[in-house]
Amino acid sequence: MMMIEQEDVGATTPIHKLTNGNSNNGLLTNGHKAKKDDDKATYKYTYEHLAETAKYLLERVPFRPKIGIICGSGMGSLAEALTDKVVFPYNQIPHFPESTVEGHAGQLVFGYLMGVEVVCMKGRFHHYEGYPLWKCSMPVRVMKLVGISHLIATNAAGGLNPKYKVGDVMLVNDHINLMGFSGNNPLHGPNDERFGPRFLPMNRAYDKDLIELAKKVWDDLKLGPIHEGVYTCLGGPNFETVAELKMLQMVGVDAVGMSTVHEVITARHCDLTVLAFSLITNFCATNYENQSEANHEEVMDVGKMRQDTLATFVQNLVLRIKKLGYPGIK
Numbered sequence: 001m002m003m004i005e006q007e008d009v010g011a012t013t014p015i016h017k018l019t020n021g022n023s024n025n026g027l028l029t030n031g032h033k034a035k036k037d038d039d040k041a042t043y044k045y046t047y048e049h050l051a052e053t054a055k056y057l058l059e060r061v062p063f064r065p066k067i068g069i070i071c072g073s074g075m076g077s078l079a080e081a082l083t084d085k086v087v088f089p090y091n092q093i094p095h096f097p098e099s100t101v102e103g104h105a106g107q108l109v110f111g112y113l114m115g116v117e118v119v120c121m122k123g124r125f126h127h128y129e130g131y132p133l134w135k136c137s138m139p140v141r142v143m144k145l146v147g148i149s150h151l152i153a154t155n156a157a158g159g160l161n162p163k164y165k166v167g168d169v170m171l172v173n174d175h176i177n178l179m180g181f182s183g184n185n186p187l188h189g190p191n192d193e194r195f196g197p198r199f200l201p202m203n204r205a206y207d208k209d210l211i212e213l214a215k216k217v218w219d220d221l222k223l224g225p226i227h228e229g230v231y232t233c234l235g236g237p238n239f240e241t242v243a244e245l246k247m248l249q250m251v252g253v254d255a256v257g258m259s260t261v262h263e264v265i266t267a268r269h270c271d272l273t274v275l276a277f278s279l280i281t282n283f284c285a286t287n288y289e290n291q292s293e294a295n296h297e298e299v300m301d302v303g304k305m306r307q308d309t310l311a312t313f314v315q316n317l318v319l320r321i322k323k324l325g326y327p328g329i330k
């Protein structure tokens with residue numbers, strides 16, 4: 001395993017120290033300056049920022065990944081089976097935010113999973129950490145720029161569908177972008193056509209071929225029941241009230257979490273083929289008699305409990321995706 005340490009970063013001219021000659025308040029000078037400007041609605045990563053990030057990574061990785069994997073809460077062990085790893089702590093990657101949530105290690109890991117070139121995010125960014133949605137989902141664009149065509153986004157979620165049990169897996173076949181209803185969208189602001197179009201369809205966001213393939217892989221491995229359903233993301237960090245959960249159930253939500261939706265919108269914008277799944281880590285109490293309370297420890301415990309199964313599933317899935325010649329590319 002190769003770990004990119006601070007010394008390594010300094011060994012060449014650090015790309016995040018380069019400027020483009022503009023005097024735009026130092027926005028391109030380094031990640032720290034960018035952090036100060038987090039709250040400014042006008043600040044976005046430009047294509048050039050993310051190209052710098054991608055260049056930094058590509059100069060240090062001897063292969064190009066085809067599949068990106070985002071590890072949900074407590075699911076970082078998905079990255080453990082990678083071989084020939086090149087590990088980048090987020091705080092050493094130009095322009096990258098930092099992970100602040102327990103169960104999100106904060107590392108971008110390149111490597112081979114069953115011989116397939118992948119890049120894994122061990123730790124994602126959530127809106128409740130204080131990051132705007134465009135910042136939460138910037139790694140998706142970086143992964144696109146380093147070469148991926150397919151994204152597998154995983155998350156921990158509360159189960160609203162009464163048929164689901166704790167520990168079950170739900171393949172996401174659609175989502176409800178609740179934050180988007182109020183105009184909070186990762187694509188808000190000027191559009192750069194180099195990433196994708198101003199307006200994009202979302203009715204086929206979750207690739208049907210990949211869902212079918214995932215179901216087949218799961219069944220072939222005899223891993224038990226698997227579900228398909230609708231996910232929604234709320235802003236968090238609090239878990240939901242009973243009234244909120246009842247409302248979500250009424251509108252057809254099967255699993256509720258605090259991520260993924262903005263990542264998938266960003267992924268579809270730049271034409272990635274997407275598969276997402278939720279690990280159901282807790283029940284959602286839709287009545288006041290239920291005394292159980294959701295908590296992050298339980299979420300991570302269930303992640304740990306199911307880590308081997310999920311790792312087997314994802315390893316076999318990427319292998320099949322590669323064998324089939326990366327299906328689903330439109």
Ligand SMILES: O=P(O)(O)O[C@@H]1C[C@H](O)[C@@H](CO)O1
Pocket residue numbers: 071072073101124126154155156157236257258259260295296299
């Ligand atoms: O990153 P994910 O969506 O897997 O994390 C879920 C949502 C919250 O961040 C956390 C709550 O326990 O788990």
